[in-house]
Amino acid sequence: MASHAPSPSNLSTPIDFDSIKNLTQTEAKAVDQLIIDELSSDVILINQMGHYIVGNGGKRLRPMLLLLAAKALGGVTDKHLILAAVIEFIHTATLLHDDVVDESDLRRGKESANAVWGNAASVLVGDYLYSRTFEMMVRTGNMRVMEILSKTTTAIAEGEVLQLLNCNNPETTEAKYLEVIARKTAILFSAATRLGAVIAGVPADMEENLAQYGQHLGIAFQLIDDALDYKANQDDLGKNLGDDLAEGKPTLPLIYAIQNGSESEAAIIIEAIKNGDREAFNQVYAIVQSTQAIIYTEQRADEEARKAINALACLPESEYKDALILLAKFSVQRNY
Numbered sequence: 001m002a003s004h005a006p007s008p009s010n011l012s013t014p015i016d017f018d019s020i021k022n023l024t025q026t027e028a029k030a031v032d033q034l035i036i037d038e039l040s041s042d043v044i045l046i047n048q049m050g051h052y053i054v055g056n057g058g059k060r061l062r063p064m065l066l067l068l069a070a071k072a073l074g075g076v077t078d079k080h081l082i083l084a085a086v087i088e089f090i091h092t093a094t095l096l097h098d099d100v101v102d103e104s105d106l107r108r109g110k111e112s113a114n115a116v117w118g119n120a121a122s123v124l125v126g127d128y129l130y131s132r133t134f135e136m137m138v139r140t141g142n143m144r145v146m147e148i149l150s151k152t153t154t155a156i157a158e159g160e161v162l163q164l165l166n167c168n169n170p171e172t173t174e175a176k177y178l179e180v181i182a183r184k185t186a187i188l189f190s191a192a193t194r195l196g197a198v199i200a201g202v203p204a205d206m207e208e209n210l211a212q213y214g215q216h217l218g219i220a221f222q223l224i225d226d227a228l229d230y231k232a233n234q235d236d237l238g239k240n241l242g243d244d245l246a247e248g249k250p251t252l253p254l255i256y257a258i259q260n261g262s263e264s265e266a267a268i269i270i271e272a273i274k275n276g277d278r279e280a281f282n283q284v285y286a287i288v289q290s291t292q293a294i295i296y297t298e299q300r301a302d303e304e305a306r307k308a309i310n311a312l313a314c315l316p317e318s319e320y321k322d323a324l325i326l327l328a329k330f331s332v333q334r335n336y
């Protein structure tokens with residue numbers, strides 16, 4: 001287990017997320033319009049739920065990554081726009097399914113779709129969005145795109161099942177936890193940046209570097225997400241604090257606290273994970289703080305962000321490369 005803290009130097013400079021977003025503003029509007037057009041269905045419930053969750057805030061980070069990668073490699077094409085919408089649809093489908101599995105009633109500070117329409121509708125509309133993405137990606141006429149996205153959706157499903165197996169299991173190791181987030185979360189970040197490179201037609205080594213950037217960024221992003229469950233303001237977070245504990249998820253802060261707390265402290269966390277006990281949140285929170293589990297989790301996120309930045313060395317200098325570097329820094333600084 002890594003125990004050293006990376007130097008915080010260039011990861012700690014405050015990042016203006018909106019200034020990064022502005023670099024793809026025109027293309028992002030085109031993607032949003034494409035999303036609205038592609039959500040159109042003569043089944044009213046699909047329209048209602050699709051627009052509810054797609055329009056329910058969110059940073060649109062994954063499509064932005066694809067667009068920035070494309071611009072860093074020469075420019076955005078119509079195929080890039082289609083795939084940016086596809087990436088957002090896949091992400092939205094996973095959110096619908098996640099909230100059902102996790103029995104969540106809050107998403108980005110609003111009622112989750114399953115809380116409004118019920119579990120059955122959420123699962124079925126999530127399935128519809130997955131199906132829609134395959135219709136859309138076929139329009140690119142690129143078998144490599146089909147291969148990447150097919151493998152991505154398979155990996156996401158595997159990650160979901162692995163996470164389910166780890167639930168209420170306090171013996172989950174850091175390695176098993178990292179395997180889940182690599183498949184469940186990071187793979188879609190990786191697909192976004194890889195697809196930006198594939199459509200740009202760059203050499204295989206550059207494509208792989210862009211994919212590695214996305215993978216490491218996605219892991220850093222999820223590590224911070226899991227840390228925020230034990231440190232954020234609930235209004236900033238947009239979900240209930242302690243949700244991970246209530247769902248029996250052995251995230252890295254808990255895994256580290258079990259390993260580094262006293263025997264009695266470890267026993268409290270172990271029981272809370274086994275029982276999905278939200279009532280134990282305050283006790284667990286205190287132990288997570290006293291064992292410096294949040295600091296350790298943030299250090300691991302910093303390490304991943306640095307790996308992401310290093311993977312961009314192959315790119316020519318541009319404001320878009322700079323923006324990708326800033327996004328890696330933002331991923332470990334954010335409080336929401």
